[in-house]
Amino acid sequence: xxxRPAGDAEDFRVRQxxxxxxxxxxxxxxxxxxxxxxxVLTTTLDRAVNWARGNAIFPxxxxxxxCAIEMMTTVAARNDIARFGFEAFRASPRQADLLIISGRVxxxxxxxxxxxYDQMLEPKWAIAMGACSSSMGVFNNYAIVPADKFMPVDVxxxxxxxxxxxxxxxxxxLRAMILGDPGMGWRERYDARGTAEVDPAAAAQEAAVVxxxxxxxxxxxxxxx
Amino acid sequence: xxxxxxxxxxxQDLRDADPEAVLDTLYFRxxxxxxxxxxxxxxxxxxxxxxxxxxxxxxxxxxxxxxxPRLGVIYELLDMQRVDRLSVKLRLDTTAPEVDSVVExxxxxxxxxxxxxxMFGVTFRGHxxxxxxxxxxxxEGHPQRRDFPLGGEPVLFTFNxxxxxxxxx
Numbered sequence: 187x188x189x190r191p192a193g194d195a196e197d198f199r200v201r202q203x204x205x206x207x208x209x210x211x212x213x214x215x216x217x218x219x220x221x222x223x224x225x226v227l228t229t230t231l232d233r234a235v236n237w238a239r240g241n242a243i244f245p246x247x248x249x250x251x252x253c254a255i256e257m258m259t260t261v262a263a264r265n266d267i268a269r270f271g272f273e274a275f276r277a278s279p280r281q282a283d284l285l286i287i288s289g290r291v292x293x294x295x296x297x298x299x300x301x302x303y304d305q306m307l308e309p310k311w312a313i314a315m316g317a318c319s320s321s322m323g324v325f326n327n328y329a330i331v332p333a334d335k336f337m338p339v340d341v342x343x344x345x346x347x348x349x350x351x352x353x354x355x356x357x358x359x360l361r362a363m364i365l366g367d368p369g370m371g372w373r374e375r376y377d378a379r380g381t382a383e384v385d386p387a388a389a390a391q392e393a394a395v396v397x398x399x400x401x402x403x404x405x406x407x408x409x410x411x
Numbered sequence: 412x413x414x415x416x417x418x419x420x421x422x423q424d425l426r427d428a429d430p431e432a433v434l435d436t437l438y439f440r441x442x443x444x445x446x447x448x449x450x451x452x453x454x455x456x457x458x459x460x461x462x463x464x465x466x467x468x469x470x471x472x473x474x475x476x477x478x479x480p481r482l483g484v485i486y487e488l489l490d491m492q493r494v495d496r497l498s499v500k501l502r503l504d505t506t507a508p509e510v511d512s513v514v515e516x517x518x519x520x521x522x523x524x525x526x527x528x529x530m531f532g533v534t535f536r537g538h539x540x541x542x543x544x545x546x547x548x549x550x551e552g553h554p555q556r557r558d559f560p561l562g563g564e565p566v567l568f569t570f571n572x573x574x575x576x577x578x579x580x
Binding site: 293297326329 | 547
């Protein structure tokens with residue numbers, strides 16, 4: 187989504203007057219065409235649908251362990267995830283879009299969690315909240331199983347338990363994913379462009395191929411070879 | 412708690428009723444323990460209940476590996492009139508560990524015997540509904556035994572970085 191500045195007060199007043207003219211029927215002909223062109227936004231259906239989906243995610247009312255307490259705090263007044271449109275926790279998986287796996291999943295609980303996920307209607311997403319549901323956390327034993335082992339997870343929120351802000355960040359990441367903006371700027375922030383590792387043997391081989399091409403065709407642009 | 416003398420008197424009473432009931436007594440840090448014969452545990456617990464120990468506070472299993480016999484079942488009894496506690500222990504071998512159920516004597520033993528069965532594989536004869544209680548019913552093995560593999564995901568630390576090549580791929 188590209189946000190345009192709202193413009194100054196004078197501009198706003200002009201547009202207000204023009205709108206009044208339109209409603210009166212004072213604008214017609216080429217003026218009317220121009221007016222409509224300026225004010226109608228065209229987009230693809232996919233983008234419009236994704237915009238709607240991403241801004242009104244209904245999470246399932248489903249808590250597993252201590253992370254669920256933080257999840258409740260995320261919904262409560264102080265953090266208030268309703269600001270972003272995700273406050274409608276649905277008690278039925280049929281009405282939910284998002285499953286927040288908030289806590290440790292025991293080996294006996296895993297089929298139940300999976301069943302709830304299967305009962306949700308497409309499109310659906312899952313957030314693994316906290317260390318336990320991502321990597322079993324402090325539990326390295328027979329009883330706990332990480333969420334990735336039995337269901338697809340879209341976003342992992344680290345922490346033990348994550349603070350409500352972290353969960354909100356995770357949900358917003360998911361929203362960005364749904365809106366189709368996967369860049370999110372973290373590569374730039376971590377200065378991570380052009381840092382791909384190069385295998386020395388492969389680099390030497392490539393240099394040899396380039397040298398051979400120069401022998402045959404003469405020096406020149408071999409970048410496309 | 413019965414003191415050391417009281418424990419010996421109690422054990423002697425149990426021996427008078429059944430010469431093979433008590434194998435040993437242990438008094439350690441003001442805690443009285445009777446080691447009973449697994450074959451007589453139900454009768455012994457019935458006698459103790461009739462003496463006043465009417466509350467089974469806990470029933471749990473232990474794996475004493477590498478000692479033999481490895482498995483143990485411990486009954487914590489409480490006399491609520493005299494506020495008097497007594498531990499009753501029995502030891503079992505790992506090859507087909509079987510012991511009489513005490514559900515008829517203490518109904519609270521139902522779920523706790525199921526837990527001991529689930530975690531240690533001790534079979535309780537005469538239990539009304541002996542199935543797993545914590546693990547899924549199709550689970551294999553008894554996870555609280557000491558020879559059960561720790562399981563779970565291998566966790567990568569710096570000290571075992573070289574021991575698990577390909578972990579991060």
